[in-house]
Amino acid sequence: MLKTTRRALRALTPSLGRTMTRFGLGSPGAPHPTTHQTDQTGQEQADHDQISLESVLDIPVRDMSGDSTAARAIQDRGQFLARQDRWDELACDIRAADRARTVAPGGVLRAELLAYGARCDVVSAVDHVLTEGAEAQDPALLSGVMALEAVRQEHRHDPYVNLVVAQAHTDIGWAWQGAGKAATLPALHRQRCAAHFDRAAHLLEPFDAITLDSPAIAAAQCALLVRRAEPASRLADRYGDLIDLDPTNYRAMRALGAYLLPRAGGALGTLELEARRTAARTQSIWGAGGYAWVSFDAIAQDSAACNQVDVGFFIDGLHDIVAARPGQEMINLLAAYCAVTLRRDKDAGAPDSPRARIAACASWLIRDHLTELHPLIWAHAAQGFDNNARVTSPQRFAARGRADALRAIADQFRDDLDRGLRIIFTPDGPITVNA
Template identity: 30%
Template sequence: MATRLVRPARDLAHRIGKIARRAGRTEARAAALEQAALPLSARLHVPVLAEAPEVSIWRDMAGAYAAQAARGDWAALLGALVAADQSRSAAPGGRRLATLAAEGARAALTQAIAARDMAGAEAELARLEQMAAAQGDGYGAALIVAQAHLELGLARRSVAAEGGPGHVPWQGYLSHVAMAEAVLDPFDPIAENSPLLAATRYQLLRGLEDGERLCRDWYEDWSDLDPTCPEPHAAHGPHLLPMWYGSLEGFDAEARAAARRTEDVAGGAAYAVLNMAAAEVLGELPPGADHGLYLSGLLDYFHATGCQYRANIAAGAMAALGRTLTEEAPGSLRQRMVMEVLADHLTDNLREFHLPAWKGGTDLIHWALGEIFSQALARGDLIHLGSEGIEARPVET
């Protein structure tokens, strides 16, 4: 009798369990369908930052140097600038400390220009010139004064250009370039072992009659003095375009030559940075760019620091190229290659999104995630930060 009663009870419990499991699956499917209908912004659980933390650090560091300048503690500031310049010291993200020190030294002038207070900017320039005269013969003070002339010259050109017909936007700029050139003339960047001196001299080019003749030599001096720094390539890229000292037909050969000069310490980063800088001007990569070299160069650029600032710049550049190729050549070998490299980079290296690095903002981020995780997102999965990188996860019920 007991045996006959136990079996129906066991069968009933089994049926109830199946019903519960079926209900659970139905509930999970419903939850997944509900998630799949949500916009990606509601399913993205990875930090999206309006500013890279590295940029905030740079601002704070430059602010500390600005405080020294405001106190008149020039000996300490200039000593720190020259020491950082000679050692090629870098802040998080790879920005050179000497550059930040120079920005801090000119901070009051920069603030006056931002407030469109040209009289105040002129007063700050005069104060820097007095400082340089009191500091003796070192190159640190000289390059700060030269940079101040160039910054004020560019500001005057911009203000004059806004004045419309009858104004001569280049006149004030050229006079400041001439004064900056005179300040720098006693110093040779190679003899001084100074990348920042080379960088400041390079900024003279657009205001010099023989800028085209000097452009490549001065770029090579700067790059040779600091071959792991991307800034020479970022500055030089636009000058290799037709509106300055180059041509579209010759751009790729020059970018490859730059990469060969620095490949022993920087891999192909120079190729990638030159092309990124050109794309900023053209709106797209120069024609003839080698996408394979570009992608490997972007990864070399990232791995030099391994930071999220560069991870995002590389990812944003890859996504921009991937989107262009998806529109122009969907399914092509080039398009698949770019998307595969982007997918690996996102899932292996990214920990957060920095909006300024993605030229299309959240739209480009969402497009990239939609392409890479299309199947998972169609199932209703969410995008999370995993132990290795960005990943898709089913909805937890």
């Protein structure tokens, strides 16, 4: 059995075109937004505008390749240990990272990266053959996951081996669903999708995340609750458990808010209640930030949710987030959210609308706290931090993020620029000099 398992796992193509998906953690690191199509004339004008802005805006640009390389090295370790059938060692690594809540460069949890690396061969192979229009009987659709199931049989009582296999089933379920809605899928796709999700839930059911002190298992269970359309109250309770297990992980709070929207089966009243509850339970870490995190993606996606948000509480939350996490990665995230994500809605409303008042926070975030530019964060912000889309050219994607950021920064210094001044960002903040 083990030789068969090894051959099946190693024969799979190690393509990593799809990143970790549907963890129920909002924006898990590196989403894959789609590529915009721009005609040549428009691209030339955009390039000209960027060159003009770069001549008057001097801001250090952070190359994120180091973070990506470090995160990829962790993922590669998970992949290597799985290929070598060193599952005891892999489970030990995931358990240690999970209990320590270790975060990799770039903000993704180390346990998530290890677990994804362990299953990425299987998931990527299925994703590839489905994208290529494989027949339902194609052996690649089952051979990899059956190899993982064989591994799981030998480690059936280990929660972290079960976690890897369950997450593989979850990812494959989403691959069968694709970008469409479950109700419009062909019958076969619906059946395969449901079967994989059911299997994932069955594998995780015996394990109590709180008893195990495991945010990773709690997150995987939350992701399945979302797919199975559980009542909003149950979803909120389970996400509450996850947040209690790791209150420093703001991605869980963002996911909770998004999944409590009416379009996901929730209700605006429940969203507001849980945002306030989360702020109370995480006050010692985030201040009012818990309210902002739960509302973060929800108000960007839903105008009704935005219109009901307590703007003062949300803005207090932004200030408290900056106080708790003053690093430039966080400042870029919040500034890009206010300057780009919230302004994507053409019906943003009057200048005193909730959306406009929160978007205006870009001013103090950029003027008082920004010292360097992280283009990829701005690029993700332009796509609403969508986890389901893809990047066809990372270079063009980052370049668009850089251009969006420069325009947003220029907007904050328009009067200075119109007077012919140049803006230089120093470690102590921006200064103006003669151009």
